[in-house]
Amino acid sequence: xxxxxxxxxxxxxxxxxxxxxxxxxxxxxxxxxxxxxxxxxxxxxxxxxxxxxxxxxxxxxxxxxxxxxxxxxxxxxxxxxxxxxxxxxxxxxxxxxxxxxxxxxxxxxxxxxxxxxxxxxxxxxxxxxxxxxxxxxxxxxxxxxxxxxxxxxxxxxxxxxxxxxxxxxxxxxxxxxxxxxxxxxxxxxxxxxxxxxxxxxxxxxxxxxxxxxxxxxxxxxxxxxxxxxxxxxxxxxxxxxxxxxxxxxxxxxxxxxxxxxxxxxxxxxxxxxxxxxxxxxxxxxxxxxxxxxxxxxxxxxxxxxxxxxxxxxxxxxx
Amino acid sequence: xxxxxxxxxxxxxxxxxxxxxxxxxxxxxxxxxxxxxxxxxxxxxxxxxxxxxxxxxxxxxxxxxxxxxxxxxxxxxxxxxxxxxxxxxxxxxxxxxxxxxxxxxxxxxxxxxxxxxxxxxxxxxxxxxxxxxxxxxxxxxxxxxxxxxxxxxxxxxxxxxxxxxxxxxxxxxxxxxxxxxxxxxxxxxxxxxxxxxxxxxxxxxxxxxxxxxxxxxxxxxxxxxxxxxxxxxxxxxxxxxxxxxxxxxxxxxxxxxxxxxxxxxxxxxxxxxxxxxxxxxxxxxxxxxxxxxxxxxxxxxxxxxxxxxxxxxxxxxxxxxxxxxxxxxxxxxxxxxxxxxxxxxxxxxxxxxxxxxxxxxxxxxxxxxxxxxxxxxxxxxxxxxxxxxxxxx
Numbered sequence: 001x002x003x004x005x006x007x008x009x010x011x012x013x014x015x016x017x018x019x020x021x022x023x024x025x026x027x028x029x030x031x032x033x034x035x036x037x038x039x040x041x042x043x044x045x046x047x048x049x050x051x052x053x054x055x056x057x058x059x060x061x062x063x064x065x066x067x068x069x070x071x072x073x074x075x076x077x078x079x080x081x082x083x084x085x086x087x088x089x090x091x092x093x094x095x096x097x098x099x100x101x102x103x104x105x106x107x108x109x110x111x112x113x114x115x116x117x118x119x120x121x122x123x124x125x126x127x128x129x130x131x132x133x134x135x136x137x138x139x140x141x142x143x144x145x146x147x148x149x150x151x152x153x154x155x156x157x158x159x160x161x162x163x164x165x166x167x168x169x170x171x172x173x174x175x176x177x178x179x180x181x182x183x184x185x186x187x188x189x190x191x192x193x194x195x196x197x198x199x200x201x202x203x204x205x206x207x208x209x210x211x212x213x214x215x216x217x218x219x220x221x222x223x224x225x226x227x228x229x230x231x232x233x234x235x236x237x238x239x240x241x242x243x244x245x246x247x248x249x250x251x252x253x254x255x256x257x258x259x260x261x262x263x264x265x266x267x268x269x270x271x272x273x274x275x276x277x278x279x280x281x282x283x284x285x286x287x288x289x290x291x292x293x294x295x296x297x298x299x300x301x302x303x304x305x306x307x308x309x310x311x312x313x314x315x316x317x318x
Numbered sequence: 319x320x321x322x323x324x325x326x327x328x329x330x331x332x333x334x335x336x337x338x339x340x341x342x343x344x345x346x347x348x349x350x351x352x353x354x355x356x357x358x359x360x361x362x363x364x365x366x367x368x369x370x371x372x373x374x375x376x377x378x379x380x381x382x383x384x385x386x387x388x389x390x391x392x393x394x395x396x397x398x399x400x401x402x403x404x405x406x407x408x409x410x411x412x413x414x415x416x417x418x419x420x421x422x423x424x425x426x427x428x429x430x431x432x433x434x435x436x437x438x439x440x441x442x443x444x445x446x447x448x449x450x451x452x453x454x455x456x457x458x459x460x461x462x463x464x465x466x467x468x469x470x471x472x473x474x475x476x477x478x479x480x481x482x483x484x485x486x487x488x489x490x491x492x493x494x495x496x497x498x499x500x501x502x503x504x505x506x507x508x509x510x511x512x513x514x515x516x517x518x519x520x521x522x523x524x525x526x527x528x529x530x531x532x533x534x535x536x537x538x539x540x541x542x543x544x545x546x547x548x549x550x551x552x553x554x555x556x557x558x559x560x561x562x563x564x565x566x567x568x569x570x571x572x573x574x575x576x577x578x579x580x581x582x583x584x585x586x587x588x589x590x591x592x593x594x595x596x597x598x599x600x601x602x603x604x605x606x607x608x609x610x611x612x613x614x615x616x617x618x619x620x621x622x623x624x625x626x627x628x629x630x631x632x633x634x635x636x637x638x639x640x641x642x643x644x645x646x647x648x649x650x651x652x653x654x655x656x657x658x659x660x661x662x663x664x665x666x667x668x669x670x671x672x673x674x675x676x677x678x679x680x681x682x683x684x685x686x687x688x689x690x691x692x693x694x695x696x697x698x699x700x701x702x703x704x705x706x707x708x709x710x711x
Contacts, residue, residue, distance in 0.1 A: 063605050083613065090611030103602035107624045116620070117610045166606065 001075060002036035003174065003206050004060065009033045009069035011052070011059050015279070025279050029055040031230035032069070034304075039173075042200065042207040044221035044238065046214050046253065050275060052230040053210045054098070057176040060208070061093050062086060073174070091121045094167035098179040100159035104151035110137070110162060111147040114169050121170055133169070139202075140165045140195060157188035161195065168199060176208045181216065193220060214241075214253045223310065226250045229275060229286035232304055235312040244311060246318040248291050285316070293317050331704040338700030344693035351501060352508030363658045366502045368418035369493035370484045374671060377488035377496070377678050384449040384459055391466050395440060398433050398469070402426075417493070419481055423471040436465045488678035490667060499659040500682040506660045507642045507690065510572060514579040515637035521580065522587030523623070523630050529588075530595035531618050540592070544585045552582055556644065560653035570657045575648065579641050587633040594626045628705040635698040639691050646687060661687045 010033075012026040029052040037043045045053045058064045060071055062078065071079045078089050097103035105113060114133045118124065124132045134144050140161040151159055160180060167175055177196065181189040193216065200207055211217050217224050218238050226234040226249060234247040245251060252271045273290045276282055282289060284299040291298065297316045304314040323329060332338055354360040372393045376382075397416055404410040407426035414422050424432070439462045446455060473481045484495040529540035547555070556578045563574035598604060599622060607617045648654030649662025664683040672680055 058605070061609055063608055087611040090609060093609075095606070095609050097602040097606065099602055103606055105603045105607075105621055105625070107627075108621075116612075120610060120612065163606075166610075170610065 003039040003041075003074055004037040004208075005070075005072040006036070006060065007034050007070040007072070009056070009059060009071065010067045011055050011064055012067045027278050028230050028281050029278065030059060030066075031281070033227075033230075033232055035225055035232065035235065037174075037206060037208060039206055040204065041223065042209055042221045044217035044224040045208060045210045045227060046212065046217050046224055047227035048212055048275065050278065051227045052278075053212075053227050054178050056227070057095070057178045057208060057210050061095050061176060063095070087121075091123075091170045092172050093174045093176070094170055094172040096160075096163050096167050096175060096177045096180045099183050100156050100163060101183075103163050104159055106151055109148050109150055113162075114166060117166060118169055123169065123171060136165045136169045139168065139199065156184055157192060160184060160188075160192050164192075164195065164199070168203065171203070172205070174206045174208075176210070178210045179212065180209075182212065189216075196220075215257050226253065229278060229281055231286050231314065232312070233287060233314050235304075235310075237310045240311065247287075247313055247315050248293055248318075249287050285314070328704045332700055335700045335703070337696055338704075341693035341696040341700070344689060345697055348504055348690045348693070349508060352504045355502060355505035356509055361498055361502045361505070363502075365495075366499045366659050367494065369416065369489075370418055370420075370495045370498075371489045371493050372417075373489065373491050373493050374674075374676055375485065375489045375493075376676070378482075378486045384452075384456065387459060387463065388443060388449055391436070391440065391462050394466055394469075395433065395436060398429065402430055402433060419473075419477075419484070421471045422469055424469060429469070432465055432468065436462060439465070487682050488676075490664075490679050491671065496664075496679050496682050499664060500661070500686050503659050503661045503664065503683065504686065504690070506572075506655055506658070507645060507687070510575055510579070510645045511638040511642045513576055514583060514641040515634050517576070517580045518583035518637050518641075519587045519630055519634045522584035522589075522633070523591045523626065525584065526588035526591035526593075527595045527618060527623055527626070530592040531599055531614070531622060537592075540588065544588055547582060548585050553647070555582055556648060557651070557653055560648060572655065575645060575654050578648070579644055583637050583640065586637065587630065590629050590633060591626050594629055595622055598622050598625055631705060632698060632702050635694060635701060639694045639698070642687070643691060 009030055011030040012028055014023040015025040015027060016022065017024045031052070033052075033056060035043070045056065047053045055064060059066050062071075062081075066079055069079070070077055073089060073093065076089075078086065081089070108116075111130075111133060114136065115129055118129060118132065119126070130147075133147060137144065137146055142158060142161055142165070146154070146158075146162075151162065154162065160183075164180070180196065181192050184192060196207075197220065199205070207221075209217060209221055214224075218241055221238050223235065223237050224241065225232050226236075226245075226247065228249050234245060234250045236245055236250070241250075242254065245254060249271075255270070271290050276286070276289055283301070285291070285294070285302050288294050288298045295317060302314045302316045304312050307313050332342075351360075372390060375390075401407065401410055401414065407429070411422045411424070411426060411429065422429070439458055443449065443455060443458060443462065446452060449455060449459070472478075484498060487495075487497040487500065490496055490499070525540050525543075529537040559578035559581060560574050563569050563577070568574065604617060604621055607621050612620075645654050645660065646662040646665070649660040650666045651662075652666070654660065654662055661683040665680055668676075668680040668683070671677075
């Protein structure tokens with residue numbers, strides 16, 4: 001049984017306006033997404049800005065309440081659990097945020113921040129709190145004296161490590177990493193990614209890794225979901241990505257990656273145009289307006305079909 | 319905790335600003351006087367009501383013309399003659415309190431004798447016209463003043479200092495010390511400023527924070543309340559509320575003033591804190607707190623309210639000054655402080671004096687108020703600069 005099973009998840013954000021402040025439109029952030037994550041697996045979610053990947057990640061943790069659909073974690077449907085019943089799952093599911101500057105409370109020292117969460121879930125006895133916090137900081141490569149500092153005293157990379165320490169301190173099983181490195185310098189990105197990899201093995205974590213950078217995902221994940229405008233357009237094992245990815249959008253993403261071999265020249269498939277507005281998504285294939293191989297049939301929605309054990313694809317033409 | 323606060327970037331920045339330091343010192347002086355009166359009774363209400371000299375005497379540092387000196391003698395002589403007509407003159411002398419802190423030093427016989435003596439010179443001088451232009455009469459006038467002075471116990475040491483201090487800014491039309499009344503008004507101002515701004519900031523911040531954080535009907539209710547209240551002109555509402563208390567048992571206290579100000583002053587902080595909370599609650603650290611599993615109340619109290627502290631701080635000092643200015647206006651209109659002095663009452667009472675060219679009372683009240691309001695405004699500005707995270711460095 002998969003650890004996480006998401007079925008037909010939909011998240012719409014209502015847009016209010018007018019004199020009576022009624023709902024005048026919906027932003028279709030996530031539009032009927034289904035997938036599962038096995039224990040110990042690392043699933044990547046890739047897509048460009050605004051495709052709903054962060055919303056999906058936050059909906060899994062109930063930071064956004066889903067409009068419809070079902071999220072089952074370890075056999076329990078957590079989609080509509082009350083706050084009190086959700087608390088044990090809160091410990092088991094954690095998140096690492098994108099922006100290391102807004103993800104730490106500016107008025108709390110590192111120690112206060114970690115202590116509050118650890119005591120809330122009674123992870124260790126109070127007498128061992130300090131030792132535990134120090135060990136957590138050591139795990140993410142920060143010195144002991146970081147305990148009594150405020151977030152603004154750290155660099156971006158250090159702050160991201162603090163974000164990771166906060167998530168890990170609760171001994172979770174499952175972590176959603178929401179673009180954890182995209183706000184960092186490239187040199188720091190590698191450090192943080194390696195840290196995440198090591199910690200994943202050490203703690204036996206299951207991970208959902210959200211990124212807009214297919215290269216990072218390829219390097220880091222077992223399987224990848226390619227999202228476009230709130231839909232999954234392709235799901236594929238990372239090792240098959242180069243050879244078997246067939247959706248024109250996935251190929252465009254692959255084509256956008258620089259190749260570190262001057263001899264290896266492939267034709268560039270540069271995408272034209274913009275992502276359609278999520279207020280008013282097209283009724284057919286979401287990618288139709290930018291697709292180079294679109295045909296008449298693409299005006300209707302292609303189903304996400306299982307092509308092989310590990311490969312799902314939503315395209316009429318491939 | 320305090321040491322960390324004193325060493326923080328904000329405080330160090332504040333201490334580098336020289337103008338802020340001066341205004342901090344001045345505001346601190348006002349607060350000290352205000353609190354000394356409020357807590358230790360440095361000046362009591364009775365001190366502000368007693369006569370310490372004759373009516374409308376000017377303060378020190380101004381040349382007193384012979385005509386005015388003559389009038390002073392006239393004023394005292396009239397009262398001594400009245401005293402001599404009493405049945406039991408000796409006990410009347412002992413109880414003489416027409417002018418507080420100024421006891422008579424003589425018995426009934428001596429009094430009668432010296433009053434006669436004084437009246438002789440007095441009548442002689444009264445016949446002359448235009449004393450100001452007649453330097454040759456100076457010696458007679460001085461003689462009269464010597465006799466007048468001999469009636470009283472001459473204060474010495476600390477008493478003399480106090481006696482001079484009470485008269486140093488002159489007296490009002492009831493012979494009360496302007497300095498004492500002006501200083502006592504600091505207490506009134508500080509008391510009203512502190513209580514009103516504390517209540518208003520607390521109330522406004524909690525409402526604003528709750529409105530933004532919980533949204534829905536809570537938000538609608540709070541917005542409705544403050545937009546309704548702020549659509550009524552502030553002063554009209556204050557006047558109406560002050561009137562509403564007329565005749566009730568708390569009319570004489572400051573409670574109507576507190577209620578009137580708190581009813582409108584919470585709007586400012588409420589609006590600011592609501593806006594800030596709307597911004598903060600979408601930040602990722604608040605989502606992180608939700609992901610840990612904290613309840614909404616805990617997130618609001620521990621993660622949102624502390625982050626809006628600098629806004630509360632600034633709003634507090636703005637309202638403090640606002641309440642003081644408002645109190646002066648209300649008291650000037652006769653709706654604020656009902657018992658005891660206040661700068662508003664002093665300014666209001668000095669209207670006829672100003673027509674006669676007597677500026678001591680209105681001057682004292684306005685200068686004291688000006689000093690407090692200006693220094694506090696500068697301090698607020700400096701606080702805002704120092705504590706606003708956007709003005710880093």
